Amino acid sequence: MLDWLVIGGGVHGTYLSLALTLGGRVARDRLRVLDPHVAPLERWNACTENVGMEFLRSSFVHHLDPEPFDLRRFAPSRPRRGERAFLGRYLRPSLSVFRAHSENVIQKHGLASLRVQGEARSIMAIPGGIRVDTTEGALDARRVLLAIGMGDQPAIPDWARSLREEGGCVHHVFEPGFVRAQMAPFRHVVVVGGGISAAQTALALAKRQEGSVTILARHPARVFAFDTDPGWMGPKNLDDFARVADHDVRRHLIRHARHRGSMPDDVASALRRAVHERRLSLRIAGVSAAALIDGNIDISLDDGGAPLVTDTVVLATGFETRRPGGAWLANAVQELGLRCASCGYPIVDRSLRWHPNLFVTGPLAELELGPPARNILGARLAAERLVQVA
Known part of the structure; x- marks a missing residue:
């Protein structure tokens, strides 16, 4: 033993x-x-x-x-x-x-x-x-x-799961078995997500200079140095947390301490620069519907604008x-x-x-x-x- x-x-x-x-x-x-x-x-x-x-x-x-x-x-x-x-x-x-x-x-x-x-x-x-x-x-x-x-347990939205079941080319960047360097050639790839992983992935794909890249996020960049406030790295916040007896309250504190869907300034700056130089596009909207039509993925958005038409979707939507x-x-x-x-x-x-x-x-x-x-x-x-x- x-x-x-x-x-x-x-x-x-x-x-x-x-x-x-x-x-x-x-x-x-x-x-x-x-x-x-x-x-x-x-x-x-x-x-x-x-x-x-x-x-x-x-x-x-x-x-x-x-x-x-x-x-x-x-x-x-x-x-x-x-x-x-x-x-x-x-x-x-x-x-x-x-x-x-x-x-x-x-x-x-x-x-x-x-x-x-x-x-x-x-x-x-x-x-x-x-x-x-x-x-x-x-x-x-x-x-x-x-x-x-x-x-x-990568988080896969329902619309993306349905597309995959229909045969659409949908990846998750954290899915076991996915290798970005081995992705099939694409004409247009849409990276879905609003945090650091989505931004980094979109920037990396744009460097391939293979096809166009769009990052689809539900919100503008949320810029924070870390994924939680620095106060949580020291004893003050952690000691206060330890004094909370109710675990539901602890869960509430954890949820509100984390900067989900955020990125540090250097990544946000690189993203802004890439958009300005037209190496990639940024669309701020949520997905209202998605369908596989003639081999392409048609993504309808809730901003009232034109849908995104793509051959490849890469999800950077975190984990369940x-x-x-x-x-x-x-x-x-x-x-x-x-x-x-x-x-x-x-x-x-x-x-x-x-x-x-x-x-x-x-x-x-x-x-x-x-x-x-x-x-x-x-x-x-x-x-x-x-x-x-x-």
Whole structure:
């Protein structure tokens, strides 16, 4: 029986596998990370590549190494090839520097060797721990940490789903299997979404100079440096959040703290410049109807203007807000009697414990950790608590 099994090998699972084993807190042969992908951060890397990310939205202190300034120290050791390592007053790292640093941390600490490739199918309580049934067999552990992200539930509007069922060329930028670099040639592509991912994707597609690009957003650019106010990165807001006992109120605070559909100023400026230079078009409207006509997609809009006619739609509409994990986790909630708030998300204790042998991080921990829970900062906040029970 393992001491710890981490389900999910993205940023959270990878960071926490390091935090738990660092300094011998948990013996390396007593911890494993279950993930369907071969390499650490494989899914995260694919998503950032698909949107054409150039700089992360988080600051330089948020990365895979427990030492906050490690990325800043690492950057000068890497050949620059003319690129900027950091951007703006918050020193947001370039994607290439962040990836190189992540690979360095993973290699230095041997984190790839902790991985077991497979997917969870069910979990059940056993004497002294949890049994996880996976696609590759059963794994038993004294403690299981759910490090599940939102990546497997991209939000697809009903009109887009119907078009896809009819044979229309509709992609979601975060859908497993989608690779922007391998998209079929297009005459006109419509990128749907109003936030940073939509803007980055549209800019990346415009660089192909293959066909025309239109970004369709329901609102003008909402410009914020981060996806939550900086106050949520420090103790004041987080301490106030912790004093709120009502989980419905906590959900309300989380919802209103997040700047959904927003982007930082550098991305908004690049978008405005591209529109001004006619490298892409911007349409502010919602979709009222969509149909597949003679192989083209006809999108009617609620602004009273002419419809958009396109051969390809790329959705950058984020993720569904429901609790991640799918059917197997829903079954576990019922079978193990796991407490959930009215929004469906876990009610956990200060140690992020959902069950005597089951812990959470990432989105599943947000009713305890607050608005930063999903981000890299959230992994660090989770680690501070989990190492106390390791």
